Amino acid sequence: MAQAKTDVNLALYIGESFVEAHLFHNQKSLHFNRWHLDKEGFKSGLQKFFLESGVKTISKAIVASRFIEKIFSYRLGGSVATLTTKGFESWPSARQPINLAINQKVGPLSSIELVFAVDERCTAQGEISKEVSDEEIAELVEKLRQKQAKRICIHLLNAHKNPHNQNKLKEALLKENFEIFVPTFDSENTDEVSRWRKNILNASLSGTFEEVQAELNEGLKDFLPEGQRASFISAEAAAFDKESDQRLSSLWGSYSVWAHNLKRQYSDKIDILYLGLEQFCLLNPEKKIQIWKSPWGEVHAPQVQNHLLCLQPTTAIEISPWGELSFSQAALGYEPGPMFMGRGQIPTLLDLWEDKTSTIKGIAERYSAQGVQKFRNQLLALNKTSSQQLDSVESTLPHLRQLALHKLTVDIALRAENTKIICMGALAPLFAPELKKRIPQLQFELTLETETSFLFSKEYDHVI
Amino acid sequence: MLSSWIHEFAELFLRTEKCAALVSSDGDIIHAKSDLAFEVTGFKNIVDTSLKYIALLPGEILITNDPYGGGSFLHRYAFLVPLTQAEGSQPGLLLCVRREFTPGLNISDKLDYEGLRIPPTPIFQNGQLITPIVEAMSMHPLCPQGFNLWLQKIVSDLNRLYAKWNQTEKNCKPQISAMELKKFLAFSRRFTTERILEKAQGEARHEVRLDSHEVLKLHLEINNGLIRADFSGTSAGIKNHLPDLATFGACYEALASFYNLNCLKNSGSFSVLQVTKPLSCFLNAKYPAPTYQGFQIGVAAVRMAMTLALHQIVKSTQAILTETDLKMEMSFPGGARWFSSWSAQSFNEDLSLERIESQYPIQFIRLEKNIDKAHLELEFKTLAACQIRWLSDFTKYPLKAPRGSKAPEPTLIETMSDKGEWTSLLSQGNTDLAPGTSLRINLWGLFA
Numbered sequence: 001m002a003q004a005k006t007d008v009n010l011a012l013y014i015g016e017s018f019v020e021a022h023l024f025h026n027q028k029s030l031h032f033n034r035w036h037l038d039k040e041g042f043k044s045g046l047q048k049f050f051l052e053s054g055v056k057t058i059s060k061a062i063v064a065s066r067f068i069e070k071i072f073s074y075r076l077g078g079s080v081a082t083l084t085t086k087g088f089e090s091w092p093s094a095r096q097p098i099n100l101a102i103n104q105k106v107g108p109l110s111s112i113e114l115v116f117a118v119d120e121r122c123t124a125q126g127e128i129s130k131e132v133s134d135e136e137i138a139e140l141v142e143k144l145r146q147k148q149a150k151r152i153c154i155h156l157l158n159a160h161k162n163p164h165n166q167n168k169l170k171e172a173l174l175k176e177n178f179e180i181f182v183p184t185f186d187s188e189n190t191d192e193v194s195r196w197r198k199n200i201l202n203a204s205l206s207g208t209f210e211e212v213q214a215e216l217n218e219g220l221k222d223f224l225p226e227g228q229r230a231s232f233i234s235a236e237a238a239a240f241d242k243e244s245d246q247r248l249s250s251l252w253g254s255y256s257v258w259a260h261n262l263k264r265q266y267s268d269k270i271d272i273l274y275l276g277l278e279q280f281c282l283l284n285p286e287k288k289i290q291i292w293k294s295p296w297g298e299v300h301a302p303q304v305q306n307h308l309l310c311l312q313p314t315t316a317i318e319i320s321p322w323g324e325l326s327f328s329q330a331a332l333g334y335e336p337g338p339m340f341m342g343r344g345q346i347p348t349l350l351d352l353w354e355d356k357t358s359t360i361k362g363i364a365e366r367y368s369a370q371g372v373q374k375f376r377n378q379l380l381a382l383n384k385t386s387s388q389q390l391d392s393v394e395s396t397l398p399h400l401r402q403l404a405l406h407k408l409t410v411d412i413a414l415r416a417e418n419t420k421i422i423c424m425g426a427l428a429p430l431f432a433p434e435l436k437k438r439i440p441q442l443q444f445e446l447t448l449e450t451e452t453s454f455l456f457s458k459e460y461d462h463v464i
Numbered sequence: 465m466l467s468s469w470i471h472e473f474a475e476l477f478l479r480t481e482k483c484a485a486l487v488s489s490d491g492d493i494i495h496a497k498s499d500l501a502f503e504v505t506g507f508k509n510i511v512d513t514s515l516k517y518i519a520l521l522p523g524e525i526l527i528t529n530d531p532y533g534g535g536s537f538l539h540r541y542a543f544l545v546p547l548t549q550a551e552g553s554q555p556g557l558l559l560c561v562r563r564e565f566t567p568g569l570n571i572s573d574k575l576d577y578e579g580l581r582i583p584p585t586p587i588f589q590n591g592q593l594i595t596p597i598v599e600a601m602s603m604h605p606l607c608p609q610g611f612n613l614w615l616q617k618i619v620s621d622l623n624r625l626y627a628k629w630n631q632t633e634k635n636c637k638p639q640i641s642a643m644e645l646k647k648f649l650a651f652s653r654r655f656t657t658e659r660i661l662e663k664a665q666g667e668a669r670h671e672v673r674l675d676s677h678e679v680l681k682l683h684l685e686i687n688n689g690l691i692r693a694d695f696s697g698t699s700a701g702i703k704n705h706l707p708d709l710a711t712f713g714a715c716y717e718a719l720a721s722f723y724n725l726n727c728l729k730n731s732g733s734f735s736v737l738q739v740t741k742p743l744s745c746f747l748n749a750k751y752p753a754p755t756y757q758g759f760q761i762g763v764a765a766v767r768m769a770m771t772l773a774l775h776q777i778v779k780s781t782q783a784i785l786t787e788t789d790l791k792m793e794m795s796f797p798g799g800a801r802w803f804s805s806w807s808a809q810s811f812n813e814d815l816s817l818e819r820i821e822s823q824y825p826i827q828f829i830r831l832e833k834n835i836d837k838a839h840l841e842l843e844f845k846t847l848a849a850c851q852i853r854w855l856s857d858f859t860k861y862p863l864k865a866p867r868g869s870k871a872p873e874p875t876l877i878e879t880m881s882d883k884g885e886w887t888s889l890l891s892q893g894n895t896d897l898a899p900g901t902s903l904r905i906n907l908w909g910l911f912a
Contacts, residue, residue: 094840
């Protein structure tokens with residue numbers, strides 16, 4: 001049925017590989033779909049979605065997105081250059097944490113070739129002891145052009161005490177059409193490296209973020225009122241569009257929406273167990289954390305308290321360092337994804353439950369009998385190389401399922417802060433009953449709300 | 465269940481702790497971790513010495529920081545909490561957590577002048593903090609300010625952790641039987657031995673001379689995947705005194721790093737190492753010898769001797785990283801005191817130049833990294849008169865490395881003389897600095 005009214009709204013949840021779209025009319029669900037980005041891009045997926053729904057116009061579109069997480073595994077920085085106080089070009093990279101697994105420092109966020117010194121200094125008291133000269137700025141512009149830098153982060157020591165040099169550089173570079181990013185000072189975050197990391201992340205993510213925005217808005221152009229764009233949700237539950245300093249924060253936008261709404265729905269204190277297609281995590285909607293332990297070190301990024309569970313839907317099954325068939329530390333994601341979806345080469349946790357995925361939108365369509373057979377062969381091969389071999393695939397499969405559930409159970413029991421656990425997400429109907437059986441003392445409650453259900457809730461309207 | 469499940473379970477339980485261990489009531493370390501890796505083997509002794517005289521019930525808490533009872537620096541306090549009692553074939557389990565409070569550079573000629581030493585002492589029993597004991601500790605002249613409040617916070621953290629354990633035990637029944645534990649420790653030993661057997665076996669001798677005139681002699685032997693470190697011939701302590709448990713810990717740390725064994729730290733994996741040291745040598749110190757310098761300099765010297773010997777036996781050409789952190793304390797008029805710890809490999813996550821400049825009369829001049837030379841240099845100046853105390857390295861002279869590899873340069877502090885020349889300071893000491901004096905810290909063994 002075509003819905004001609006303009007008070008229809010669109011809620012989108014964009015994960016690393018899946019998009020979930022939900023149309024609402026007066027908070028009632030009109031149409032829902034989830035698709036793999038590999039199958040349909042944002043634009044074509046949305047057009048198909050609207051065609052299926054029969055809806056011709058919407059009044060607004062709100063997006064909760066974790067898409068940028070996808071590019072974390074690639075080297076960030078790209079065309080982002082950094083200008084920093086002379087003598088301190090190596091400071092952020094010296095502060096990078098050590099990856100204990102390989103006993104190596106984590107690579108810096110920006111390539112050292114794109115870090116440029118600025119002969120300036122502001123003291124801790126805010127006195128400019130060395131002013132940046134016009135000649136130096138002209139030289140910097142030349143160097144930045146040579147390196148084809150587009151986005152520039154300005155990281156000067158003590159600039160928050162007196163931003164004179166920072167402003168002078170910023171104005172000059174803006175005139176030259178560079179996109180400028182300056183760190184936001186926050187009295188709760190007095191560590192310059194953490195601020196600088198956040199600023200580079202926002203700058204580095206900008207390109208991808210803007211591409212996603214452009215494609216989305218292109219896809220929504222015919223449905224939204226003229227000139228209106230989709231709004232994104234930040235970790236503070238605020239809507240944003242072009243604000244470049246909020247891009248990183250979009251990672252936790254969905255958590256804030258779920259937390260805000262679910263804690264209103266329940267009178268008891270609750271934990272939220274999110275069992276989504278791409279992520280398993282436990283949230284405490286009552287609490288906030290200030291620090292994000294990013295792969296590049298700590299970043300001040302306030303967000304709802306969340307704990308990623310020790311196993312994720314795409315955690316690889318492998319032979320552990322001890323020679324046993326077990327789970328790795330890494331989640332592989334959906335590119336290519338679990339083996340039962342046809343393209344994956346490495347068995348994952350979700351492959352263990354492939355027979356229960358036929359009703360899950362987004363992955364059911366990709367089910368491949370050939371992939372399942374490949375998974376079973378792979379499991380057999382892995383079992384043969386393990387130091388504690390099991391008899392057959394028939395015994396390996398339940399063994400690994402039990403192990404996975406046991407690990408998840410222990411992790412949840414250790415991290416849950418409340419006895420009432422609200423389970424949500426596409427895989428919640430599959431896993432929640434199993435977890436409930438194993439931890440009878442915790443009250444698991446399954447909510448059929450999807451990731452997008454709350455983006456247009458009544459209580460939430462004033463926040464966005 | 466998998467053999468490694470015990471390890472994974474312990475890892476999950478201790479995930480939020482920097483330095484902690486799960487220990488059986490028989491004294492077997494099931495899993496241990498620490499930001500100062502030499503400490504991991506000492507947890508066993510904390511349990512042994514504490515439970516020898518004190519009976520603790522599950523949920524009760526005991527504190528100790530005695531360096532001669534499995535402890536470490538006096539500012540690192542260990543807390544012991546029994547989680548379960550032994551029952552039938554199931555050993556009791558204990559949680560041992562170590563937390564740091566107001567670290568400083570406290571060097572003296574007697575341990576009891578270096579700080580407040582707490583022998584194993586119960587502080588939480590029958591659901592209550594034992595206030596008279598905590599107050600008595602707080603009134604000690606060397607007790608750091610704010611200790612009482614800090615202790616209360618730790619007790620509340622540990623109570624939460626204990627409650628979490630109870631909840632998990634009730635819900636998930638992660639029972640560990642004596643048989644399973646024995647199997648797991650045997651499995652860990654086998655795993656460690658196999659890792660060692662992957663590389664060459666043999667023996668090597670190494671001698672390290674410390675600037676404080678102690679001489680460390682090591683005879684290292686690797687045979688059948690087992691390692692014997694013999695420190696016979698090592699001299700008595702002059703300034704450096706290291707309790708034997710820390711010597712063992714430092715040796716294990718070096719071999720764990722060399723063979724990449726950091727994933728498994730338990731009594732099974734520790735059992736591949738045997739350490740012998742003469743009673744009178746500085747690696748077998750006895751109370752009341754001071755230990756701060758030993759934990760800093762002595763541990764670094766042991767690790768370096770082990771690393772050099774391991775490289776020699778295995779004929780490794782891998783770069784040898786420095787084993788020494790630099791500790792420095794600057795005291796300014798008015799009582800401000802800046803204590804800092806520097807390592808080329810890892811900067812403290814909290815270290816902020818802006819924060820230091822706003823809190824102390826310090827101005828940073830530059831920081832330079834040279835990855836090819838594995839060198840990191842930091843230059844700063846003091847804007848006010850101050851006194852500086854430091855511990856940099858066990859020697860300010862380069863070490864002799866095995867053929868084919870290069871030992872790192874020593875960690876150094878330099879000051880700029882009136883003539884504008886850099887002069888290196890001794891490896892340890894103290895001096896007064898005039899306002900405007902520039903200092904340079906040289907750290908080696910930088911990770912790429």
